[in-house]
């Protein structure tokens with residue numbers, strides 16, 4: 001496969017971009033990837049923690065290159081009260097300054113996350129203490145499935161215990 | 177807390193213990209990115225705030241009776257540039273951490289756990305195991321994460337999950353990767369084709385020592401690109417199933433070599449073996465290619481009486497910074513190449 005950019009060298013860097021929920025693939029040679037600032041970490045010590053192998057900040061700024069008028073450039077003057085970062089500052093580095101930034105730039109978040117991940121909602125692990133109601137809700141859902149199983153298996157005693165647990169959790173959820 | 181302990185490769189789990197499919201998968205790694213709520217991300221931290229996070233993490237782990245005897249803390253500010261590069265050659269830290277004065281790393285005895293503090297995120301927890309065992313690595317990292325979460329308030333949003341300095345890690349904050357040795361696929365020019373297929377399922381591939389056909393040592397890392405909208409288990413299943421397919425095609429390619437191709441490969445393997453066991457000078461770049469050839473020879477039964485763990489070890493121990501660190505007297509590149517050649521010969525004769 002040839003590099004899409006220069007059409008001269010073999011493409012060794014393959015990137016999947018997700019734009020408006022549609023996957024786009026880019027195949028580049030190492031030189032063109034570098035030029036596009038998707039810097040590959042090469043050399044010894046390369047199996048480091050930069051994981052995906054390219055500078056994420058630079059990769060991210062390439063997500064912003066999409067010509068469509070997205071809400072990304074609307075609120076340039078928003079400033080995070082937690083760390084003072086502006087959205088423009090973020091677009092330059094691709095890094096937020098603190099966890100509050102996610103709240104500050106809420107309006108810009110969904111299109112950006114969709115572009116990067118194709119999705120906007122977390123479905124994985126929830127921390128026990130800072131997970132808030134989400135953890136309780138997940139536990140309730142899990143118990144409801146268990147309850148259905150118990151009922152199907154005609155294990156009514158077990159079902160009663162599970163039902164009590166669900167009630168307890170629902171009360172806890174409402175007390176938040 | 178001596179660095180010499182860390183350099184003792186005989187204690188490193190992923191090098192010495194056998195793992196599933198370890199003829200092709202050298203190691204499996206799972207990493208969680210975590211941050212403390214209401215504290216600026218590391219690049220905006222003051223020295224004191226940074227130090228507090230290091231202490232909080234360290235003492236939280238120290239309170240655990242099992243871990244407390246098992247872990248050691250290394251501050252980046254107390255290490256030389258060579259020592260830090262060496263730790264990155266050993267896959268214990270990233271160069272980003274090495275370059276941060278505020279950074280620290282906590283490592284356990286068998287070096288399967290490493291927790292980087294104040295890298296891009298406050299915490300980068302990693303578990304690394306031999307062979308293809310991402311599920312097991314996830315189980316282990318989950319426990320460490322739970323333990324830390326009992327004391328530390330992690331930044332978490334009910335909708336988008338764990339909050340990270342870079343939005344490319346948000347959600348699970350998880351990166352699952354496997355390091356694979358793929359000499360036959362590389363030799364038969366099949367690697368590019370496979371990699372473009374991989375990128376279609378949301379995974380990323382890169383050479384560990386250089387890219388594409390220039391990948392020295394034929395070592396590649398495959399990892400997930402997307403961290404949001406899928407559960408940890410699903411992400412891992414995706415990486416595992418792709419890794420399984422690559423393992424099969426690497427094995428098939430090895431088996432299908434016949435006639436002249438097989439003869440040429442055997443010749444190349446045995447020549448490389450000859451060089452490693454006889455040469456007076458070996459550079460780190462050459463070492464990678466020869467070690468890869470010999471490793472393939474061992475896996476294919478062409479070279480006998482040599483343990484694969486020795487070659488895993490040599491992949492790490494012939495790195496420029498590692499050689500510099502153990503060869504206290506070798507100061508010029510020539511002296512280091514001489515030291516490296518001696519070192520390899522000794523290891524291979526055992």
Ligand SMILES: [Zn+2]
Pocket residue numbers: 003004005006007008009028029030031032033
């Ligand atoms: Zn090109």
Ligand SMILES: [Zn+2]
Pocket residue numbers: 080081082083084085096097098099100101102104
């Ligand atoms: Zn902020």
